[in-house]
Amino acid sequence: MAAVLSVKDLSVRFSTPEGAVSAVSGVSFDVEQGECVGIVGESGSGKSQTFMAVMGLLASNGRATGSAKFRGEELVGMKIDKLNKIRGSKMTMIFQDPMTSLTPHLKISRQLTEVLVLHKGMSERDARVKALEILDRVKIPDAKQRIDQYPHEFSGGMRQRVMIAMALICEPELLIADEPSTALDVTVQAQILELMQELSAQGNMSIIMITHDLGVVAGLCNRVMVMYAGEFCETGPVGDIFHDPQHPYARGLVSSIPRLDRVDEVRLQAIPGQPPNLQRLPKGCTFQERCEFVFDRCIAERPKLIGFAPERAKSCHLKGFDKVGAVIR
Amino acid sequence: MSGGAPILSVKNLRVHFPVTRGGLFGATRPLKAVDGVSFDMYAGETLGIVGESGSGKSTIGRAVLQLIKSTSGRVVWLGTDLAGKTRTQMKPYRRQMQIVFQDPLASLNPRMTAGDIIAEPLDTFEPGLPADARKRRVQEIMEKVGLLPQMINRYPHEFSGGQNQRIGIARAMILKPKLIVADEPVSSLDVSIRAQIINLLADLQKDSGVALMFISHDLAIVRHVSHRVLVLYLGKIMELAEAQALLSRSRHPYTQALVSAAPVPDPSIEAGKKRIVLQGDLPSPLNPPSGCVFRTRCPIAKPKCAKEIPALESRGGDASHVVACHFPS
Numbered sequence: 001m002a003a004v005l006s007v008k009d010l011s012v013r014f015s016t017p018e019g020a021v022s023a024v025s026g027v028s029f030d031v032e033q034g035e036c037v038g039i040v041g042e043s044g045s046g047k048s049q050t051f052m053a054v055m056g057l058l059a060s061n062g063r064a065t066g067s068a069k070f071r072g073e074e075l076v077g078m079k080i081d082k083l084n085k086i087r088g089s090k091m092t093m094i095f096q097d098p099m100t101s102l103t104p105h106l107k108i109s110r111q112l113t114e115v116l117v118l119h120k121g122m123s124e125r126d127a128r129v130k131a132l133e134i135l136d137r138v139k140i141p142d143a144k145q146r147i148d149q150y151p152h153e154f155s156g157g158m159r160q161r162v163m164i165a166m167a168l169i170c171e172p173e174l175l176i177a178d179e180p181s182t183a184l185d186v187t188v189q190a191q192i193l194e195l196m197q198e199l200s201a202q203g204n205m206s207i208i209m210i211t212h213d214l215g216v217v218a219g220l221c222n223r224v225m226v227m228y229a230g231e232f233c234e235t236g237p238v239g240d241i242f243h244d245p246q247h248p249y250a251r252g253l254v255s256s257i258p259r260l261d262r263v264d265e266v267r268l269q270a271i272p273g274q275p276p277n278l279q280r281l282p283k284g285c286t287f288q289e290r291c292e293f294v295f296d297r298c299i300a301e302r303p304k305l306i307g308f309a310p311e312r313a314k315s316c317h318l319k320g321f322d323k324v325g326a327v328i329r
Numbered sequence: 330m331s332g333g334a335p336i337l338s339v340k341n342l343r344v345h346f347p348v349t350r351g352g353l354f355g356a357t358r359p360l361k362a363v364d365g366v367s368f369d370m371y372a373g374e375t376l377g378i379v380g381e382s383g384s385g386k387s388t389i390g391r392a393v394l395q396l397i398k399s400t401s402g403r404v405v406w407l408g409t410d411l412a413g414k415t416r417t418q419m420k421p422y423r424r425q426m427q428i429v430f431q432d433p434l435a436s437l438n439p440r441m442t443a444g445d446i447i448a449e450p451l452d453t454f455e456p457g458l459p460a461d462a463r464k465r466r467v468q469e470i471m472e473k474v475g476l477l478p479q480m481i482n483r484y485p486h487e488f489s490g491g492q493n494q495r496i497g498i499a500r501a502m503i504l505k506p507k508l509i510v511a512d513e514p515v516s517s518l519d520v521s522i523r524a525q526i527i528n529l530l531a532d533l534q535k536d537s538g539v540a541l542m543f544i545s546h547d548l549a550i551v552r553h554v555s556h557r558v559l560v561l562y563l564g565k566i567m568e569l570a571e572a573q574a575l576l577s578r579s580r581h582p583y584t585q586a587l588v589s590a591a592p593v594p595d596p597s598i599e600a601g602k603k604r605i606v607l608q609g610d611l612p613s614p615l616n617p618p619s620g621c622v623f624r625t626r627c628p629i630a631k632p633k634c635a636k637e638i639p640a641l642e643s644r645g646g647d648a649s650h651v652v653a654c655h656f657p658s
Contacts, residue, residue, distance in 0.1 A: 190589075
């Protein structure tokens with residue numbers, strides 16, 4: 001099956017007064033139709049910037065190189081008016097903070113119908129019918145009344161639902177969700193995740209879920225890609241990443257979070273140190289300073305992302321880890 | 330850990346903020362941020378306070394430290410009621426109780442060196458200390474919190490988020506307090522750094538016997554660090570119990586919803602999990618529901634819940650496990 005999104009050797013660099021920062025360093029991946037992919041990483045890992053580049057939304061000092069194809073069409077360097085025919089309609093994105101993504105002085109109805117009138121050439125009346133339908137689908141209660149309200153009249157969770165409704169209204173093939181539940185309270189986060197799960201189960205739309213929270217990924221995604229310092233360090237099916245991670249950073253992440261379902265844990269396995277400075281990335285592996293298994297090859301040579309099992313890949317010079325977690329060199 | 334008399338005893342604490350009804354001279358009505366909360370804390374104990382935004386968890390911490398004036402109730406610290414004490418009267422108690430904030434960078438003065446920030450409590454409470462003794466004390470505590478003593482002359486912007494939080498913890502620890510209120514101390518940190526700080530707090534507590542009030546919205550983290558956990562909703566305690574009992578035998582429907590809403594980083598568990606998804610959002614604390622404040626979102630609410638406020642009692646269970654619900658499980 002042809003990939004919905006095909007990214008090859010994509011890099012993002014920002015020029016700053018202190019010098020160039022390489023936020024994303026040559027990543028490649030495909031997203032197939034109907035799959036839900038989780039992108040996990042810490043702040044500064046490049047997880048958001050990868051997709052800001054895909055959407056053509058990089059800040060003005062940012063530059064993307066490489067290739068990102070949506071249904072075969074090259075997005076990197078595409079003219080704005082052509083890009084605008086794709087993003088917001090076939091490929092949409094939702095963000096962490098719904099309040100900053102909604103226009104405060106326009107009614108929800110206007111913000112929802114605008115895309116339909118613009119992208120699909122619908123009449124205002126048809127667009128409104130469709131908007132009501134979609135508000136029902138994201139479970140906004142009393143949609144008929146609420147459609148004529150302003151964003152400030154909605155609570156945080158409801159605003160995020162409106163955002164999701166806006167992203168869905170043109171029936172996109174790809175939905176990119178950047179930490180959609182992070183700013184919300186725990187019980188409201190559960191509502192949004194449940195909604196995302198339903199959307200994912202419903203059909204043909206592909207979802208990319210960008211998050212720092214491994215718990216969110218576990219319940220939602222089929223496939224996970226773990227990012228560190230602008231590169232993928234491990235990719236694979238969700239079960240493998242959680243139960244048998246093969247990159248030391250992925251292993252560290254999985255064992256450093258406290259879990260509600262475990263009673264025996266006494267001490268968390270913390271990853272020592274902190275992520276590297278993106279302006280002065282080392283020559284070898286970007287994780288070398290924090291890795292307890294580091295050896296001379298890691299310092300001399302940057303490992304590439306290489307497949308080691310069906311659907312699984314990692315960028316690490318170690319052979320791997322066995323079932324009981326012992327390192328194989 | 331609950332041997333002997335409590336070091337802190339909070340009795341029927343209320344913190345109400347006056348809010349105008351609109352208009353310059355409009356009448357005010359109370360926003361009940363904390364509404365009748367009672368609990369004890371013991372030496373060397375970690376009490377976790379968990380709740381969503383607006384539940385009053387931070388307000389409790391600040392009212393205990395007398396950083397916010399309470400409306401009524403008592404805060405008994407080692408036998409002395411602190412409520413209503415003036416600034417000068419409070420001073421001798423301040424060195425025994427300290428606070429660590431959520432955003433490390435915002436809570437450190439950018440124009441002071443790490444050494445001066447950490448020494449500030451010393452300068453206030455031991456002003457006659459000779460310079461070399463002061464420096465020695467600062468370097469001692471820096472080492473304890475995992476900062477290199479040679480970093481003493483650096484400024485906050487030269488440190489990472491995790492290191493800045495270590496500075497904040499060193500500042501709180503330098504006077505060897507008996508109580509530290511830690512208000513979301515890891516929420517603004519990256520996942521791989523969180524475990525470092527959680528482990529550090531646990532080590533410091535084991536070493537010094539300091540009591541920790543650990544305030545967070547993240548139930549998994551609270552469960553991991555705390556001996557006992559207090560669940561807040563709209564300014565009232567819903568449930569208070571030993572950490573493990575609260576998780577495995579939650580009796581309040583709100584606690585049960587919180588437990589089931591927290592995403593577990595394990596796809597096989599998430600796949601089979603029955604999630605209790607609460608409908609709606611937190612009601613406004615300006616206009617809390619009658620009777621039980623949770624009843625509007627409670628899956629098992631009955632007519633009685635709208636009429637009577639449930640008292641916080643053991644209700645036939647273990648005496649150390651109290652719950653405010655008419656129909657606990």
